[in-house]
Amino acid sequence: MVILAAAFAVSAASGGAAVYVGRDRLVARLSEPSASGLECTALRTLKLDHRGQRWIRMHVKTDSAAGPERVRTALRVVGAFAKKERADLYQVVVLDAAGPEERAAVRGAAIGAEVLFAPGPQSVKGMGEPFRASYNDGTANPDGMFHGKLVSLGLDEVHAIMAKMDDHSLCIDPAAAEAEDAEAAAVSESSEHPAESAEAHGGH
Missing domain, CATH: 1.20.5 (Single alpha-helices involved in coiled-coils or other helix-helix interfaces)
Structure with a gap:
């Protein structure tokens, strides 16, 4: 995750160590309403040529939402975009509606959730699995910053969440x-x- 975040010039660090919670506890938290996440607004989409590979990065915003809702939103959007355009690596970063809009400021505590998806993970350095998904479990402050702990999802949780989705729409652009x-x-x-x-x- 660190390798890919550095390659994207986006740091997923939030100041707190990543927390890996038990499967049962995580599934319970992610079984709340809005199985497909929330409505979101596209801030920017960047299409990059990285050493012969096509990487797509999306920054999106949502209104105040809990961490599980933010990561469900990111998973929905990355899945929808992967069906729309081909790439070797997709990255969706979810920001709060009050968060920063400048590209350089999309890092650290500004990130409410993040998903990386590589259809062929063996071809992307640092991706041992198709998905890397995480969210900050804190709530956004008035400036749209998150100061909670980083929660990382396992591949089985990602698959379970996406299987339950009944909406596969992109963000409003x-x-x-x-x-x-x-x-x-x-x-x-x-x-x-x-x-x-x-x-x-x-x-x-």
Whole structure:
């Protein structure tokens, strides 16, 4: 995890040691409502060429939520994006709605949950398994920072969570929505002035 976080220039350290809880306890905590996580908003998507591999990093935001809900959200989003675009490594980082938006500030206590997914883990250095998933068990302070302990999920817990999901949607993307609105407005304007549009296309 440390190797990959360094490669992404994102530190998953929160100031507390990683806590590995018993399977029964973790499953009980993750069996709460909202099996597919929460609605989220995409902050940015970065597509990187790393030594001939394609890596995709996503930063998303959610409203105040418990750690298990944040990691379920990250797992849903990474699964949905993997179906949409091919990559060697996917990373989804969940931030609080009040958290930082600058790329350089997405590290440490700003990270509420994080998921790494490598379809072929043997080809990605540091990934012995397809998934690495963790969340901060603290609640966000007014600045959107988390100061709890880091809880890491085992591969069996990840599979159990994803098997229960009934929603496989991505986050709301404000930039994409604006682009669609602009395109719709252009089409509408063109349809209102068909003669002018035809003349323009005819080059007269």
